[in-house]
Amino acid sequence: MSDSTDLSTAFSILLVGARGAGKTTIGHALARTLDLPFYDTDRLVEEKLGESIPSFWSREGEEAFRDVEKRVVENLPALPMAVISTGGGIVLLPENRRRLREIGRVFYIRLRPETLLPRLQNSWGSRPRLMQEVSLEEEVRQVMVHRDPLYFEVAHHVIDADGFGIFQVVQMIQRYLEGKPDL
Numbered sequence: 001m002s003d004s005t006d007l008s009t010a011f012s013i014l015l016v017g018a019r020g021a022g023k024t025t026i027g028h029a030l031a032r033t034l035d036l037p038f039y040d041t042d043r044l045v046e047e048k049l050g051e052s053i054p055s056f057w058s059r060e061g062e063e064a065f066r067d068v069e070k071r072v073v074e075n076l077p078a079l080p081m082a083v084i085s086t087g088g089g090i091v092l093l094p095e096n097r098r099r100l101r102e103i104g105r106v107f108y109i110r111l112r113p114e115t116l117l118p119r120l121q122n123s124w125g126s127r128p129r130l131m132q133e134v135s136l137e138e139e140v141r142q143v144m145v146h147r148d149p150l151y152f153e154v155a156h157h158v159i160d161a162d163g164f165g166i167f168q169v170v171q172m173i174q175r176y177l178e179g180k181p182d183l
Contacts, residue, residue: 012104019088020119027085108155
């Protein structure tokens, strides 16, 4: 995690992490707490597509989806100062990682695979499978092995959220924003 971005000029708070980490829920709560607008890149992608991500993904594939997602990331600087939650795979493209760090402070909401698995099992119909040939448990583990270093690379701050509720995570983020993460 290099800190080459000048955080004094950052205008947004971005949440990255795995599918099921609670980025959208935490983002909504954080935005309300900070009195900022909230955006979710998955919703912005769906607005651009005019359809759901799973529908587009199943018809066009991951590469086409990542291209649309990249265009959404390119347009994020046009948004007002905000809290922005991102899709779990947004970090796969180097240009997205670079752009996210330029836009604002990036927080990696980190959970263990054992915590993510039940959450994903409960919401599986609304999320595309990334690896059809393996069990969901194995998919979660393999995806995390691949993406965890990318989340670390893009993040200014890592929030180990296992065992904490939404508002506790919001408070952790607020403390980082105030420069007091260890209170």
